[in-house]
Amino acid sequence: xxxxxxxxxxxxxxxxxxxxxxxxxxxxxxxxxxxxxxxxxxxxxxxxxxxxxxxxxxxxxxxxxxxxxxxxxxxxxxxxxxxxxxxxxxxxxxxxxxxxxxxxxxxxxxxxxxxxxxxxxxxxxxxxxxxxxxxxxxxxxxxxxxxxxxxxxxxxxxxxxxxxxxxxxxxxxxxxxxxxxxxxxxxxxxxxxxxxxxxxxxxxxxxxxxxxxxxxxxxxxxxxxxxxxxxxxxxxxxx
Amino acid sequence: xxxxxxxxxxxxxxxxxxxxxxxxxxxxxxxxxxxxxxxxxxxxxxxxxxxxxxxxxxxxxxxxxxxxxxxxxxxxxxxxxxxxxxxxxxxxxxxxxxxxxxxxxxxxxxxxxxxxxxxxxxxxxxxxxxxxxxxxxxxxxxxxxxxxxxxxxxxxxxxxxxxxxxxxxxxxxxxxxxxxxxxxxxxxxxxxxxxxxxxxxxxxxxxxxxxxxxxxxxxxxxxxxxxxxxxxxxxxxxx
Numbered sequence: 023x024x025x026x027x028x029x030x031x032x033x034x035x036x037x038x039x040x041x042x043x044x045x046x047x048x049x050x051x052x053x054x055x056x057x058x059x060x061x062x063x064x065x066x067x068x069x070x071x072x073x074x075x076x077x078x079x080x081x082x083x084x085x086x087x088x089x090x091x092x093x094x095x096x097x098x099x100x101x102x103x104x105x106x107x108x109x110x111x112x113x114x115x116x117x118x119x120x121x122x123x124x125x126x127x128x129x130x131x132x133x134x135x136x137x138x139x140x141x142x143x144x145x146x147x148x149x150x151x152x153x154x155x156x157x158x159x160x161x162x163x164x165x166x167x168x169x170x171x172x173x174x175x176x177x178x179x180x181x182x183x184x185x186x187x188x189x190x191x192x193x194x195x196x197x198x199x200x201x202x203x204x205x206x207x208x209x210x211x212x213x214x215x216x217x218x219x220x221x222x223x224x225x226x227x228x229x230x231x232x233x234x235x236x237x238x239x240x241x242x243x244x245x246x247x248x249x250x251x252x253x254x255x256x257x258x259x260x261x
Numbered sequence: 262x263x264x265x266x267x268x269x270x271x272x273x274x275x276x277x278x279x280x281x282x283x284x285x286x287x288x289x290x291x292x293x294x295x296x297x298x299x300x301x302x303x304x305x306x307x308x309x310x311x312x313x314x315x316x317x318x319x320x321x322x323x324x325x326x327x328x329x330x331x332x333x334x335x336x337x338x339x340x341x342x343x344x345x346x347x348x349x350x351x352x353x354x355x356x357x358x359x360x361x362x363x364x365x366x367x368x369x370x371x372x373x374x375x376x377x378x379x380x381x382x383x384x385x386x387x388x389x390x391x392x393x394x395x396x397x398x399x400x401x402x403x404x405x406x407x408x409x410x411x412x413x414x415x416x417x418x419x420x421x422x423x424x425x426x427x428x429x430x431x432x433x434x435x436x437x438x439x440x441x442x443x444x445x446x447x448x449x450x451x452x453x454x455x456x457x458x459x460x461x462x463x464x465x466x467x468x469x470x471x472x473x474x475x476x477x478x479x480x481x482x483x484x485x486x487x488x489x490x491x492x493x494x495x496x497x498x499x500x
């Protein structure tokens with residue numbers, strides 16, 4: 023393969039100090055930086071990485087309008103992949119910034135799918151929101167031979183209930199407007215009491231709350247709920 | 262709370278460059294460093310962190326003989342927690358190094374359970390082996406609204422099969438001597454073809470293999486298998 027290298031750079035969960043040495047080194051050396059961004063407004067990934075981005079870089083905001091199913095359209099990624107591909111073909115390395123870890127629900131995978139195999143690609147793992155949420159909640163995720171289920175909150179209520187009823191521990195991601203539904207399910211299962219609600223882990227405005235105190239009205243998209251059967255957790259302390 | 266602060270420091274999956282800026286800063290400032298180690302021999306966590314450890318620190322190797330159930334005895338942790346507690350009581354900060362992330366199957370949680378609430382504790386999340394394995398395998402873990410199940414390979418064969426039959430994607434951890442059992446289960450479920458076997462992700466001696474080529478005889482404890490239903494994965498490319 024010729025041309026530049028495409029980097030998928032995990033920039034960590036929010037605190038700019040939770041970036042890895044490797045991601046920072048690459049950030050400081052590549053001429054082109056791309057990052058996911060809403061249709062209008064600022065990119066969270068770029069904000070996390072900003073203390074480490076030198077001036078004078080070419081920047082590409084990957085702005086993705088949401089389709090009714092809440093996923094950006096393929097054509098949008100086709101267009102951005104082509105734009106990034108031009109830089110790679112010209113021999114310029116491109117770093118795509120990813121909140122958390124690139125391969126855990128990251129939108130980088132849509133760029134990756136279009137360019138891997140054509141250009142040289144390296145994925146640099148980052149601290150995921152899972153680890154960050156557990157850390158700020160003071161709550162181990164799983165130990166020993168326990169099973170951890172990572173569940174997106176948009177799943178339908180029956181599926182959430184079935185899966186939560188059958189796991190040692192769960193991390194419920196992308197809570198956002200699904201908070202009430204998740205509360206109902208956890209209440210029915212008797213798992214609500216020990217559950218923790220976390221938003222903006224490791225960032226300004228971080229909140230860690232017992233689930234009962236979580237704001238029914240407006241949880242942000244990047245909020246998470248940690249659930250566990252307390253009696254199955256060695257090493258747990260009440261804090 | 263008085264005294265020093267106990268830090269649970271995720272040092273990442275193996276490559277010393279995958280440590281965070283924050284973990285490195287703390288490593289360079291604390292007078293006491295502790296780390297898990299086998300009953301005899303070197304500590305992997307210390308080896309990962311070693312380029313970042315200044316000379317002249319007090320070091321505590323937390324050596325844990327395994328009990329028949331393969332878990333270290335509580336008394337061992339009682340003893341090490343007491344030893345660490347003496348430093349904290351004397352006002353010395355202590356960093357406990359953790360491979361990957363402290364709260365994802367990390368042994369730090371046993372120290373945490375004994376000292377949190379007594380001393381000030383801060384957990385610094387790290388890049389987990391999950392993210393590292395996916396990165397080196399070039400294999401997104403989950404996207405969109407998919408469910409990820411994290412399964413310890415020591416689970417019994419029926420339970421592994423039941424859970425693997427009912428998830429979009431799975432990461433099977435701690436494969437070690439359970440490789441043959443896991444292969445049998447994945448074969449029965451028709452999930453073996455797309456599965457990837459990874460050992461020593463991001464370290465010297467890293468191996469990424471199709472499951473069929475994984476070494477039946479001796480997988481190391483820290484090997485992992487990634488499983489996914491290929492047809493449910495948008496953004497997947499064959500590489």
